[in-house]
Amino acid sequence: xxxxxxxxxxxxxxxxxxxxxxxxxxxxxxxxxxxxxxxxxxxxxxxxxxxxxxxxxxxxxxxxxxxxxxxxxxxxxxxxxxxxxxxxxxxxxxxxxxxxxxxxxxxxxxxxxxx
Amino acid sequence: xxxxxxxxxxxxxxxxxxxxxxxxxxxxxxxxxxxxxxxxxxxxxxxxxxxxxxxxxxxxxxxxxxxxxxxxxxxxxxxxxxxxxxxxxxxxxxxxxxxxxxxxxxxxxxxxx
Numbered sequence: 001x002x003x004x005x006x007x008x009x010x011x012x013x014x015x016x017x018x019x020x021x022x023x024x025x026x027x028x029x030x031x032x033x034x035x036x037x038x039x040x041x042x043x044x045x046x047x048x049x050x051x052x053x054x055x056x057x058x059x060x061x062x063x064x065x066x067x068x069x070x071x072x073x074x075x076x077x078x079x080x081x082x083x084x085x086x087x088x089x090x091x092x093x094x095x096x097x098x099x100x101x102x103x104x105x106x107x108x109x110x111x112x113x114x115x
Numbered sequence: 116x117x118x119x120x121x122x123x124x125x126x127x128x129x130x131x132x133x134x135x136x137x138x139x140x141x142x143x144x145x146x147x148x149x150x151x152x153x154x155x156x157x158x159x160x161x162x163x164x165x166x167x168x169x170x171x172x173x174x175x176x177x178x179x180x181x182x183x184x185x186x187x188x189x190x191x192x193x194x195x196x197x198x199x200x201x202x203x204x205x206x207x208x209x210x211x212x213x214x215x216x217x218x219x220x221x222x223x224x225x226x227x228x
Contacts, residue, residue: 004158031214042220043159043205056215091158097214102147102166104207104216106158 006092006107014115018080021110024073025094033104034067034077037089046090049075061086082114117142117210121219128196129227136191136222138206147209148189150180152202153221159205165189176200196226 005024013019025032033048047057052069060067064083069075079086089111093104118141128134140146147166151159163174170182180191189206206219 033216035218043218045215045217048215050214055213093159095216102209103149103161103164104151104159106151106160108158 004092004094004105004107006090006110008110009108010111010113012113012115013082015083016081017114018078019082019086019112019114021077021090021092021112023075023077023092023107025075025092026096026105027073028099029094029096029105030072031095031097032069032075033093033095034075035091035093037091037109043091046077079112082112084114087112087114117146117208117215117217119206119208119217119219121204121206121222123222124220125223125225127225127227130198131195134191134193134196134200134224134226136204136206136224138189138191138219139187140189140206140208141187142208142210144211147211148180148182149207149209149216150174150178150189150191151205151207151218153205154202162191162204198226198228200224201226 007022030051034046036044046059047067049069067077089109091109093106095104120139149164150162153159163172165172165182173179178193203221203223205221209216
C-alpha cells in the first residue's frame with residue numbers, strides 16, 4: 001500500500017482565497033483524522049471521521065473550515081476564506097481500529113502558507 | 116475531556132546515555148497510549164503503543180515506554196541514546212468511548228555527540 005496520500009505537499013495562497021487540501025487514506029481503514037501542526041499549538045485535532053461520518057468537529061477553528069468525506073477513499077479539508085493565521089502544516093491520518101490496528105498512519109502533510 | 120501533557124519542550128542527552136521523555140495523560144476509562152516520532156519535514160511515525168497487559172512496552176529503534184496507571188504516566192525511554200534519535204516526539208491517547216486521538220505538544224529530543 002502507498003500509505004496515506006496528501007495533496008498538495010505545499011500550498012501558497014493569498015488571504016481571502018479558498019484552499020482545498022486532499023487526503024486518500026489507506027485502503028480498508030475506516031477512521032480518518034485531520035490535524036494541524038504549528039509551533040505555538042503543537043498538533044491539534046481538527047476533525048475525525050468513522051466510516052465516512054464526521055464524529056467530532058469540535059477542533060475546527062471556525063466556520064471558515066469545513067471537511068468532507070464523500071467515500072471511504074477520499075477526504076477534503078477546505079478553508080474559505082483563508083487567513084494568514086491559517087498557515088500551518090495540515091496532516092491527515094487513518095487507522096483501522098475495528099481490525100485490531102489502533103495506531104494512526106500519517107500522510108506527509110500539506111504545508112500551507114497564506115500571505 | 117481527555118488530555119495529554121508533555122512537560123518538557125526540549126530534552127538534551129549525551130550520546131550513549133539513557134534518555135527519558137515524559138508524558139502524562141487524563142482520560143475516562145482505560146486508555147490506549149502511543150508514542151510517535153517526527154523527523155524534519157516528515158509526517159509522524161509510530162513508535163509503540165500500550166493497549167493492555169505488561170506495563171513495559173517495547174517498540175521500534177530500541178525505544179520502550181512504561182505505563183503507570185497510578186501516576187497516569189507513559190514515559191518514553193531508551194537505555195543508550197544515539198545521535199540519530201534526535202527528533203520531535205509526541206505522546207498520544209485514544210479515548211475508547213469515541214475513538215478520539217489527541218496528542219501532546221511534543222518534546223524535541225537533542226542527542227549530543
